[in-house]
Amino acid sequence: xxxxxxxxxxxxxxxxxxxxxxxxxxxxxxxxxxxxxxxxxxxxxxxxxxxxxxxxxxxxxxxxxxxxxxxxxxxxxxxxxxxxxxxxxxxxxxxxxxxxxxxxxxxxxxxxxxxxxxxxxxxxxxxxxxxxxxxxxxxxxxxxxxxxxxxxxxxxxxxxxxxxxxxxxxxxxxxxxxxxxxxxxxxxxxxxxxxxxxxxxxxxxxxxxxxxxxxxxxxxxxxxxxxxxxxxxxxxxxxxxxxxxxxxxxxxxxxxxxxxxxxxxxxxxxxxxxxxxxxxxxxxxxxxxxxxxxxxxxxxxxxxxxxxxxxxxxxxxxxxxxxxxxxxxxxxxxxxxxxxxxxxxxxxxxxxxxxxxxxxxxxxxxxxxxxxxxxxxxxxxxxxxxxxxxxxxxxxxxxxxxxxxxxxxxxxxx
Amino acid sequence: xxxxxxxxxxxxxxxxxxxxxxxxxxxxxxxxxxxxxxxxxxxxxxxxxxxxxxxxxxxxxxxxxxxxxxxxxxxxxxxxxxxxxxxxxxxxxxxxxx
Numbered sequence: 080x081x082x083x084x085x086x087x088x089x090x091x092x093x094x095x096x097x098x099x100x101x102x103x104x105x106x107x108x109x110x111x112x113x114x115x116x117x118x119x120x121x122x123x124x125x126x127x128x129x130x131x132x133x134x135x136x137x138x139x140x141x142x143x144x145x146x147x148x149x150x151x152x153x154x155x156x157x158x159x160x161x162x163x164x165x166x167x168x169x170x171x172x173x174x175x176x177x178x179x180x181x182x183x184x185x186x187x188x189x190x191x192x193x194x195x196x197x198x199x200x201x202x203x204x205x206x207x208x209x210x211x212x213x214x215x216x217x218x219x220x221x222x223x224x225x226x227x228x229x230x231x232x233x234x235x236x237x238x239x240x241x242x243x244x245x246x247x248x249x250x251x252x253x254x255x256x257x258x259x260x261x262x263x264x265x266x267x268x269x270x271x272x273x274x275x276x277x278x279x280x281x282x283x284x285x286x287x288x289x290x291x292x293x294x295x296x297x298x299x300x301x302x303x304x305x306x307x308x309x310x311x312x313x314x315x316x317x318x319x320x321x322x323x324x325x326x327x328x329x330x331x332x333x334x335x336x337x338x339x340x341x342x343x344x345x346x347x348x349x350x351x352x353x354x355x356x357x358x359x360x361x362x363x364x365x366x367x368x369x370x371x372x373x374x375x376x377x378x379x380x381x382x383x384x385x386x387x388x389x390x391x392x393x394x395x396x397x398x399x400x401x402x403x404x405x406x407x408x409x410x411x412x413x414x415x416x417x418x419x420x421x422x423x424x425x426x427x428x429x430x431x432x433x434x435x436x437x438x439x440x441x442x443x444x445x446x447x448x449x450x451x452x453x454x455x456x457x458x459x460x461x462x463x464x465x466x467x468x469x470x471x472x473x474x475x476x477x478x479x480x481x482x483x484x485x486x487x488x489x490x491x492x493x
Numbered sequence: 494x495x496x497x498x499x500x501x502x503x504x505x506x507x508x509x510x511x512x513x514x515x516x517x518x519x520x521x522x523x524x525x526x527x528x529x530x531x532x533x534x535x536x537x538x539x540x541x542x543x544x545x546x547x548x549x550x551x552x553x554x555x556x557x558x559x560x561x562x563x564x565x566x567x568x569x570x571x572x573x574x575x576x577x578x579x580x581x582x583x584x585x586x587x588x589x590x591x
Contacts, residue, residue, distance in 0.1 A: 145512040146527040211538065211547075215531050 084327035085261045086490060088171075088335040091164035092320040092430045093157050093274075095133040095417035104434055106416060107442040108463060112300035113417040114314050122196070123279040129291035131299040132282065133316020133418025147233050150219035152191025153276035157319035157423075158226035159233050162270055166234060169323040170335055171268065173235075180267040182238030182260060184253040185227040185274070185321070188246050188422040192278040194221035226274050238266050244422070247385070248346070248477035249273045250320060251425025255344035255483055257324045267326045272426040274319035281421060282315045288354075290389050291315070303388035303419070304446035305412030306397065306454040313387040316418030320426030337490040338433045342470070343372025349480030356395035358402075360482050365403045365472070368484035374470065379408045379486070381441055381471040382457075383428045386412025387419050394453045396474070401456030408472070409460045415445035425475045429485060436468045436489050494573045499543075500566050506539045507562070518563035533557070540569055548572070 092098070095113025096106035106113070115134040117124055124130075141156055151159065162185070166176065175181060189195075198217050201209040219225060224242035231240060239260065243252040250273025257269030275281075285291045292312040295302035304310040330337060345367035349360035369376060382404065384396055393412075400410065413428045414420075420427050435441055441464045450459055473485040507513040513526045522528035537556060541547050552572065559565055 144527070146529070149531065211541075214534055214538065216535065219531070 082262055083264060085258050085324055085341045086327050086330050087322050087338045087341065087433065088325045088330050089165045089169035089323040090321065090338060090430045090433060091161040091168065092318065092427050093135055093139065093161055094318045094420065094427050095135055095316050098137065098139065100434055103431060104438060107431065107435070108440065110443070110445055111416070112445060113316070114299040114302060116296075116299055117279070117282065118277065120279045123283050127279065127283050127286045128293045129282055129286050129312070129314070130296040131292060131302055131314050131418070132277070133314055133318070133420060134277075135317050143233070147229065149216055150225075150232070151229050152194040152220035152225060154187045154191045154274050155220070155225050155229040157276060157317075158185060158187070158272070158274035158321070159229055161272060161274070161319045161321035162230045162234070165270065165321040165323050169325070170333070171323065175268070177235040177237060179237045181236055182240065182257070182266040182269045183227050183230050183236055184241040184243070184257040184260070184269055184271045185230055186224070186243045186249040186253055186422055187226050187274050188249060188281065189244065190223045190225045191221045191276060192280050193276060230270065236270070245479060245481045246477040247419065247421060247424055248475045248481045248483045249422035249425065251429070251473065251475040251483040251485055252346060254322060254324070254341070254426060254429060254485055255346055258341045258344050261324055261326050267329050269324045270321060271324055272319065272321035273423040275317055275421040275423050277317045285313060285315060292388065301446055303415055305384065305386035305388045305415050305444050306393050306450055306459060307388075307447050308449045308451045310388040310390070310393065310451070312389055313414070314418035316420040318417070318420040318423045318427055320423050320430050322426060322430065339436060340488045340490050341485065342374070342488045343368045343486035344484070345371055346481065346483045349482070351480065353479050356392045356476065357480065358395045358399050360480060361396060361399035361474075361476060362402055364482035364484050365399060365474070368472065368486050369403075372486045374486070376404045377407055378470055379404060379472050380467070380469050381432070381435075382408045382410045383432050383471065383473045384410050384412045385474045385476045386414055386444070388412070388414065392476075394451070396476070397454035397457050404457065406456070406458045408458065409441050409464065409466070410444075410457045411442055411460045412444045412447075413442070415447065416442070425473065425483065425485070428475070429473045429487065432471045432473055432487060436471060436487070439467055440465050441468060496566060496570050499569045499573065502543055503562065503565060503569065506536065506543075510535065510539060516562050518566075519561050521560050522562065523560065536565070540572070543569070544572060
């Protein structure tokens with residue numbers, strides 16, 4: 080099959096450490112954390128031990144028409160805003176966007192939990208008094224693929240729709256599957272990403288599994304602490320990331336700005352336990368991605384590790400990286416700045432990696448004060464480095480044993 | 494309920510619920526105001542509240558081809574004139590989607 084090159088021609092992210100590229104870069108280079116006290120939701124917050132959250136607490140101005148707003152929960156506001164900005168930055172014409180040659184790969188962990196709560200409040204109310212108030216709009220706001228189809232509606236996109244919902248690998252799959260869709264000629268461009276809104280349900284679940292950080296409730300900026308001896312679990316966060324992927328010749332012909340090239344992707348499953356991290360599974364994913372890109376481990380300059388700061392997850396990931404890469408590439412756990420933005424983390428971490436690639440620096444892992452000896456077999460980034468970044472790997476792993484690795488190359492014209 | 498009162502009530506619903514301010518009686522609501530099938534379902538619920546009773550399935554189906562405010566006024570006027578029966582005992586089973 081004829082394989083085509085796939086480049087990234089635009090990106091936008093809403094993250095706990097900023098919205099614009101300038102704000103995000105500022106946070107990464109100054110070591111600013113986006114982790115804040117967990118907001119009260121009037122339901123679960125006071126029962127949760129972990130009182131920290133990767134928070135989007137700056138004002139965002141949304142300017143959506145009623146015909147769009149009516150089917151959008153908070154998660155779709157994030158998704159559509161980043162999609163709108165990415166499409167605008169790409170310079171793609173409206174004619175192309177609506178031509179059927181552009182598809183959408185976008186997802187979230189489980190749609191809009193805010194809207195789902197509204198629905199269930201009605202279902203569990205006495206006498207089902209409000210049942211008839213629940214209609215199509217509520218479902219369209221809450222459903223798992225709500226982000227993807229609200230994007231198609233807002234921009235009149237008629238190409239294929241992929242809406243993965245695999246927790247922490249949701250948006251890395253979006254990018255990976257979007258990449259393959261273009262690579263193998265099914266679409267000429269794909270709008271890819273993921274989003275997740277503020278939600279205490281996810282915090283409560285991880286809290287019950289003893290996987291959430293609880294030791295730093297009074298000093299939220301000191302957690303999460305990937306690979307650090309004092310790490311005590313993950314911090315849930317919110318956000319969104321959108322990227323425009325485009326077939327290289329198509330982008331070149333229209334003189335599009337090119338942020339980077341996707342040269343490889345792999346996704347596999349551990350084939351067993353749905354929760355425990357699995358070194359063999361992760362190692363295999365990394366190797367599959369390297370094979371896909373036809374590069375050697377020594378060619379990778381930087382790894383954006385999944386690095387949730389759980390006790391065992393970081394150890395297993397470090398062991399897997401150590402086995403494949405040794406101490407060659409620099410490693411950073413970007414979640415140390417903003418927590419685990421769940422379904423959006425793959426897209427956000429890819430975008431942050433692109434920003435670093437373009438600016439020529441590598442951010443250190445925040446809160447990494449004392450490297451856990453069990454995680455010491457890789458080259459951790461402990462201080463800001465000015466360094467050319469040619470090829471980067473973005474690793475993400477999810478509940479259910481799903482693993483993904485994306486390989487991104489700094490764009491240089493052939 | 495007079496025809497004028499129905500029109501006033503519907504215009505209020507269009508403004509408050511659908512943010513549609515200026516609507517002529519013969520405007521095609523879909524073409525001119527992006528009023529789609531989802532809005533139509535919402536409007537039927539508003540009409541039920543306005544009339545103080547639940548609409549029957551045949552009554553709802555009769556609304557499916559309506560395209561203008563003028564026709565909606567006719568529709569509500571006919572329903573009001575036919576007199577509202579008591580609310581259905583069993584609400585339509587719907588979890589908010591297909």
